[in-house]
Amino acid sequence: MVGGGQLARMTHEAGIPLGIRFKLLSDTPQDSAAQVVSDVVIGDYRDLDTLREFAKGCDVITFDHEHVPTEHLRALEADGIPVRPGPDALVHAQDKGVMRARLDAIGIPCPRHRIVTDPADVAAFAAEGLPEGAEDGGTARSSGAESGGGFPVVLKTVRGGYDGKGVWVVDNETEAADPFRAGVPVLAEEKVDYVRELAANVVRSPHGQAVAYPVVESQQVNGVCDTVIAPAPDLDESLALKAEEMALTIAKELDVVGHLAVELFQTRDGRILVNELAMRPHNSGHWTQDGAITSQFANHVRAVLDLPLGDPRPRAKWTVMVNVLGGDYPDMYSAYLHCMARDPQLKIHMYGKDVKPGRKVGHVNTYGDDLADVLDRARHAAGYLRGTITE
Secondary structure (H helix, E strand, O other): OEOOOHHHHHHHHHHHHHOOOOEEEEOOOOOOHHHOOOEEEEOOOOOHHHHHHHHOOOOOEOEOOOOOOHHHHHHHHHOOOOEOOOHHHHHHHHOHHHHHHHHHHOOOOOOOEEEEOOHHHHHHHHHHOOOOOOOOOOOOEOOOOOOOOEOOEEEEEOOOOOOOOOEEEEOOOHHHHHHHHHOOOEEEEEOOOEEEEEEEEEEEOOOOOEEEOOOEEEEEEOOEEEEEEEOOOOOOHHHHHHHHHHHHHHHHHOOOOEEEEEEEEEEOOOOEEEEEEEOOOOHHHOOHHHHEOOOHHHHHHHHHOOOOOOOOOEOOOEEEEEEEEOOOOOOHHHHHHHHHHHOOOOEEEEOOOOOOOOOEEEEEEEEEOOHHHHHHHHHHHHHHHHOOOOO
16 A cells, blocks of 8 residues: 555555555655555655556555556556556546546536636636626626526636645735746635535446445545534435546546545535545545444455455444544543543543644544434544533
């Protein structure tokens, strides 16, 4: 597995019952997965020679991030190393421009978008969506739900962004200058008027078997996932089925092998639009560790090894995951006594990371029949571990 973060750590854990031997390419010995995997290579995933040396003796290569250069993955395949997901699939999670063009081609609904070249081009993009004859003084927005015109506009670097990084929401042409200073292509998108964010998680194997987890609600705080509710409350069954079908279609059309997370907007006018893709285990699927018959991590392992996939159905009526972010309280472990005594059903997953403000250092899962109670338990535990709740 290339990448030593918490996703690799939890994927390794899922492979242990199957006797799967993991070899890890990690940036540092302190990375989350490097602390628990026995066979660790420290090296730079951007260096082709390092990747080739790492791949020797591996039956299959998979990832906990999308950042390995596409041309390097093609070189590994040329060397006879199975890469899952393959470079032709993974590029759609690496490059937002490529992803949008491909989803357009297969008829998957997305926000209105275009690659832009400078701030003036951003202003032209904003104006394109306005009704004919509308005035746009820099902050006007179309009232037509279908047009998505006017400012504000969302700008994204086509590669490298995550957790709100590489994303700007601009209200006028002047504010649009920042993204272009990096010298990389920029994608402009309409700012979607949405009710909430959803995620559809599916897993697909090389022989085409696929499973779909229940569609979840994903709540963001400052661009970072905070809470995931499974299944998404009060989601119309037809929209849930549509979201699952969209995710399964994307997995098939892009030939994804492994876990695919499709981040979605549920719009105020009743549509579902694709926001982002991730071809690896994903934060919106962490609830499956304790809330599903087969977790996203276990099914990702099965998929990349071309084993039969496991049952994705939930174990409880409701499961809630809340991320534990670092704060001013570095000794989270002393909080275990309170959290575990207060809620014996609570599941705590820590990543072995140094505590830094705002950094994802773990998550908690709760489950049960009463959503309000399950939410309260998860948020209390996450807050107590962070130090924002003290009683």
